[in-house]
Amino acid sequence: MPDQTALPAPATGSVPVAGAAAPVPPAPDVRDGGTAPRRRGGRRHRWPVVVPFFAFLAVCFGLPAGTMVYGAFTVLDPESGASRLSTENVSGSLSGAYATGLTGSVELSFVTALLATVIGTLIAQAVVTSPRPALRGIVVSASGVLANFSGAPLAFAFIATLGTTGTVTQLFHLDRTGFSLYSFTGLVLAYLYFMVPLMVVTVQPALDGLRSQWQEAAASCGATRGQYWRHVGIPVLTPSLLGGAVLMFGTAFASHATAAVMVGSSQPLITIQIANALNGNVLVGQENLALAMSLNMVVIALLVMAVQIPLQRRSARWLG
Amino acid sequence: MARMKFTSRAVVLPLAALYFLVPVGASIWFSVNEVEGISFDAYTQGLGTEGLTTSLMLSVRLGLATIVCGLLLMVPTLVAVALYLPGLRRTVEILCMMPLVVPPIALVAGVTTVLSWEQDLADTPFYMTFRMLRDESFPLVLVLVYTVMSLPFLYRSLDAGLRSVDLRTLVEAARSLGASRLQTLWQVIVPNLRTAVVGGAVLSLAMVLGEYTVASVLSYRPFSVWMVEIKDSEAQLSVAAAMLSLLITWGLLLLLTTLAGGRRRRTPRTPLDSGGEDGQDRESRDNRKKTVS
Numbered sequence: 169m170p171d172q173t174a175l176p177a178p179a180t181g182s183v184p185v186a187g188a189a190a191p192v193p194p195a196p197d198v199r200d201g202g203t204a205p206r207r208r209g210g211r212r213h214r215w216p217v218v219v220p221f222f223a224f225l226a227v228c229f230g231l232p233a234g235t236m237v238y239g240a241f242t243v244l245d246p247e248s249g250a251s252r253l254s255t256e257n258v259s260g261s262l263s264g265a266y267a268t269g270l271t272g273s274v275e276l277s278f279v280t281a282l283l284a285t286v287i288g289t290l291i292a293q294a295v296v297t298s299p300r301p302a303l304r305g306i307v308v309s310a311s312g313v314l315a316n317f318s319g320a321p322l323a324f325a326f327i328a329t330l331g332t333t334g335t336v337t338q339l340f341h342l343d344r345t346g347f348s349l350y351s352f353t354g355l356v357l358a359y360l361y362f363m364v365p366l367m368v369v370t371v372q373p374a375l376d377g378l379r380s381q382w383q384e385a386a387a388s389c390g391a392t393r394g395q396y397w398r399h400v401g402i403p404v405l406t407p408s409l410l411g412g413a414v415l416m417f418g419t420a421f422a423s424h425a426t427a428a429v430m431v432g433s434s435q436p437l438i439t440i441q442i443a444n445a446l447n448g449n450v451l452v453g454q455e456n457l458a459l460a461m462s463l464n465m466v467v468i469a470l471l472v473m474a475v476q477i478p479l480q481r482r483s484a485r486w487l488g
Numbered sequence: 489m490a491r492m493k494f495t496s497r498a499v500v501l502p503l504a505a506l507y508f509l510v511p512v513g514a515s516i517w518f519s520v521n522e523v524e525g526i527s528f529d530a531y532t533q534g535l536g537t538e539g540l541t542t543s544l545m546l547s548v549r550l551g552l553a554t555i556v557c558g559l560l561l562m563v564p565t566l567v568a569v570a571l572y573l574p575g576l577r578r579t580v581e582i583l584c585m586m587p588l589v590v591p592p593i594a595l596v597a598g599v600t601t602v603l604s605w606e607q608d609l610a611d612t613p614f615y616m617t618f619r620m621l622r623d624e625s626f627p628l629v630l631v632l633v634y635t636v637m638s639l640p641f642l643y644r645s646l647d648a649g650l651r652s653v654d655l656r657t658l659v660e661a662a663r664s665l666g667a668s669r670l671q672t673l674w675q676v677i678v679p680n681l682r683t684a685v686v687g688g689a690v691l692s693l694a695m696v697l698g699e700y701t702v703a704s705v706l707s708y709r710p711f712s713v714w715m716v717e718i719k720d721s722e723a724q725l726s727v728a729a730a731m732l733s734l735l736i737t738w739g740l741l742l743l744l745t746t747l748a749g750g751r752r753r754r755t756p757r758t759p760l761d762s763g764g765e766d767g768q769d770r771e772s773r774d775n776r777k778k779t780v781s
Contacts, residue, residue: 217568218576221561225583228632232598233590239601291504294497303501309745313738314508316694319701320712321730324719325511328518328727335514335521361511364504422591425700429716439593439701446600446705455601462594469589 236466239459257460265436266457270464272436273421276352280359281416285409287360288367288416289375295368296375308372311365318362323429326358350431358426363416370415374408407479414476418469438465512734519728534725535732543714549626550710551696554634555689561635562642563685567677570650571659584643587636592701599633600705627708634699638692645691649684653677683747690744694737 240261243254260266295307317325329336330349337343348354378401386396424439433440438461445458519530534540562584569576587595606618621629658680662672678685700712709717711733719726 214568214572218565218573218580221565221580222583224561224635225586229586229590229595229636232595232602234598235601236594236598239598287504290496290500294500298497307501309741310508312741312745313734316691316698316737316741317734319698320716321698321733324715324727324730325515325734327719328723328730329511329514333723335517336510361508365508418588422593424591424593425704425712428704429700429719439591442593442597443701443705446597455597455604458597459601462591462597465594466590469591473589 233466236459236462239456240463241460242456244456257456258463260457261460261464266438266441266461269436269438269441270461270468273438273465274468276355276359276437277417277420280356280363280420281413283356284360284363284367284416284420285371285413288364288412289371289409291364292368292372292375296372307368311368314365315362315369318423319425320429322358322361323426326354326361326430330354330357350434352435355427355431355435358430359420359423362426363419366419367412367416370412371408374405374412378404411476411479414472414479417472421465421469421472512731515727515731519724519731530722530724530728534722534728537725539714539718540711540725540729543709543711546626546709547697547711550630550634551693553626553631554638554696555692557631557635558638558642558692559685559689562639562646562688563678563681564673566643566646566650567655567673570655581643581647584639586639588640592633592637592699593705595633595636596702596705599629599702603629603706624708627706629706630703630708630710633702634692634696637699637702638688638695641691641695642688645684645688646681649681649687652684653680686747687744690740694740697736698733 240257241253241255242251243256244251262270291307295304298304326334326349328334330342330347331337332343332349334349337347337349349357382400382404383396386400391399422439424437424443427435427437428440428443433444442458442461442465445454445461520526520528522529565580569580603618603622606615606622609615609618621627621632655677658676659672662676663669667676698712699710700716703710704713704716711729715726715729715733718729
């Protein structure tokens with residue numbers, strides 16, 4: 169434990185150290201006499217504080233995740249009941265209908281992430297540059313609420329609005345135009361409802377961090393507004409925007425409830441396929457296939473998240 | 489150029505307002521619109537039905553248990569890491585962000601497999617643990633999974649809170665005045681982290697109240713699962729319940745901003761304070777900026 173010994177012990181009984189660091193004058197010697205014998209014991213007892221955390225994660229996260237990886241590469245032989253290692257599940261989860269589901273999910277996430285990033289940034293920029301602080305307050309708090317309004321309730325709101333008997337559908341006779349909520353477009357519309365507010369909340373600090381001095385400096389060097397954005401604004405914002413886009417992708421990729429309630433199995437999405445396989449809706453004994461599909465999801469999410477980490481460091485340099 | 493900015497704002501914001509308000513308005517209309525005129529039956533009678541109260545109560549109990557569980561795990565750990573174990577900081581951060589990489593549906597796929605070991609463990613003491621975990625009236629397994637899912641919110645919120653207080657000085661002061669470790673944590677650190685604690689707790693609660701995936705795969709029946717179950721038989725009631733859940737989320741977050749704002753108003757005259765623009769996000773970010781630079 170080298171780093172522990174290097175630090176001044178906060179609960180120390182040694183008067184000079186405590187007196188130097190704390191604004192409070194050192195406690196009377198009586199107190200020191202009370203705490204000093206516990207000091208050495210206290211040092212030894214620092215590790216146990218974090219043990220519950222690691223134990224909890226190991227059992228409640230590590231165990232299911234480990235089981236998922238192990239199960240994805242295991243095939244249960246129906247005759248002997250013995251299990252053996254194999255890549256059958258993984259290859260099965262990457263072919264046929266399941267491959268369509270995976271690409272469908274990636275496609276939907278990509279489109280929604282792109283749209284949410286652009287629209288969210290536009291809204292946030294409109295709010296940040298607004299001269300009225302009240303508008304900003306309203307948009308920020310509304311975004312906070314709407315970003316949390318996803319899942320089943322969101323699906324119902326959209327069914328009630330644009331579904332076959334929905335209010336807007338009937339009002340404008342949208343069914344005659346061939347519009348259907350239970351399609352890719354419908355899903356995009358519904359997903360944007362919680363993703364755009366999330367993007368607004370995410371990107372607004374970065375937009376706030378764009379200092380007006382930079383724009384003034386650019387202007388005094390003779391740059392037009394367009395040039396300012398092209399050479400200063402966008403490059404500085406790029407890491408934050410990409411980071412936001414990655415977050416959007418991850419959110420859309422992981423969401424299941426909205427699509428499950430709205431379109432059921434009519435749209436090929438990997439989350440719905442996993443849920444169906446787990447519930448035994450397709451075939452009995454598909455659990456390991458579900459685990460393999462889950463593993464695919466984790467791998468894609470990891471790849472996408474891996475993009476974000478270096479980006480965050482870069483944006484912290486300018487906007488941190 | 490200023491004119492262009494003005495027009496783009498004049499286009500973007502009304503369009504956004506339209507997109508975000510129409511579904512809410514249309515849903516409310518849908519839930520009150522009857523053949524013979526407007527009727528609030530879905531709200532007055534439907535919301536009193538037994539299925540709703542039991543499922544909503546289950547969700548609330550699960551949410552509160554998740555908050556308690558998450559805070560009990562996270563507050564001592566993060567405080568200890570910040571004070572004594574800085575080497576673990578990165579590890580803890582990565583571990584807390586892991587649930588973002590493993591989507592709920594993937595996590596629950598693993599959980600179902602683990603729960604399916606129940607038969608194999610029938611003769612061991614673990615069997616009782618499994619029974620307890622799956623108890624219909626209060627499924628502990630959901631609390632555990634939800635706690636895992638709430639770790640990212642809790643971490644972000646508590647981390648920002650811890651960065652904004654001078655933890656070392658607080659602990660030294662408390663300890664030198666004779667407070668025990670537990671007293672220091674409970675009476676000094678936690679009150680100073682109140683905004684962060686409330687923020688993380690509210691976000692976790694909102695997440696649990698709206699959670700559908702895990703509960704439906706494990707076949708329990710909290711609020712959102714109940715809402716989906718009745719959608720074919722009582723469409724209006726399910727839409728009314730959806731609006732109710734929006735209202736609950738709104739109320740919770742309003743509570744959060746009020747609490748965060750209330751704290752700031754009590755210390756208004758520090759020159760470093762950048763002035764009250766908005767809620768907690770801005771505040772914690774400012775604090776972080778101060779510590780970074």
